[in-house]
Amino acid sequence: MAQDINIQNSTPRLQVPMGILIARGDVEGFTGIQKFGYNPTVGGSFETVWDGANDYTYIATAGTAVATSSDTASDNTGTVEVQGLDENYDLVTETLTIGGSASTASFSRVFRARMVTANTGNANVGNITITVDSKSSAIITAGRGQTLMAIYTIPRGKRGYLLQLDVGSSKDLENEVKLVTKDITNGNVFNTKAFVTTRGGFIEKNYFYPVVIDEKTDIEIKAKSSATSAVSAGFELFIEDK
Secondary structure, three states: OOOOOOOOOOOOOOOOOHHHHHHHHOOEEEEEEEEEOOOOOOOOEEEEEOOOOOOOOOOOOOOEEEEOOHHHHHHHHOOEEEEEOOOOOOEEEEEOOOOOOOOOOOEEEEEEEEEEEEOOOOOOOOOOOEEEOEEEEEEEEOOEEOOOEEEOOOOOOOOEEEEEEEEEEEEEEEEEEEEEEOOOOOOOOEEEEEEEEEEEEEEEEEEEEEEOOOOOOEEEEEEEEEEOEEEEEEEEEEEEEO
C-alpha cells in the first residue's frame, strides 16, 4: 500500500496502517484476528457459515479433542493443529495426530484447525473432524488444509473490536446474512450485531465506529438463502488485553 508523505515537512513521516503495526507486534496489548468461512449449501433457514453445512453446535462441557478422518487410509498419522480456548477460556493450541490419541489439553471452544503434516500428498484427502464433547467442533473439508469457519470466541481477559464484515454468494439469489454474538455469562442469548441482505456478488461493511465485544463472547455469521446457495463470509477483529 502506498504511503503518504508530507513533502512540506523537513522530516517526512511514513503513515503505517494500524493493522500492520499490530501484526508486527508494535502495539502493546493488541493482537488481530481474521476469520473466514464457507458454506456450500445454505438453505431457507439460518445456518452457520462453516465447513459443517448446518447450524453450529457449541461445546457444552470442556473436554479433550480428537482428530479423525473420513479417509483413514490416506490421512491417518498426519497431524493437525487445533486452536481454541481451554476450560478457563484462555487461549490453547495443540497439535494432534489424525486417528491418534486425544489432546492433553481440554477445550471449551475450537475456532480453527489446520493441517501441519499430511500422510498423503500436500493436504487432507478426507474430511478431518475435530471432536470435543461428542460434537463436531471443527471440520477441515477434504483438500482445503484448514477450517473455513466464521466463528470465534473472545478469550478471558480480552476485549474485541469488530472492524469489518464481508459476505459473498455464488448465485443470484436473495440472501440474508447476520453476525450474532452470545455472551456465555448472560443467559447464552444470541444478539444480532449486523444484518446484511444481498443478491449474489460480494458486499463489505467497514466499521468506522467498531462494535465492542466483551470476553467469553461467541461470535458467528449465519446465513439463509431463497434457494440453495454457496455463501462465504468473514470478519476482522482487534483484540485488546483488558
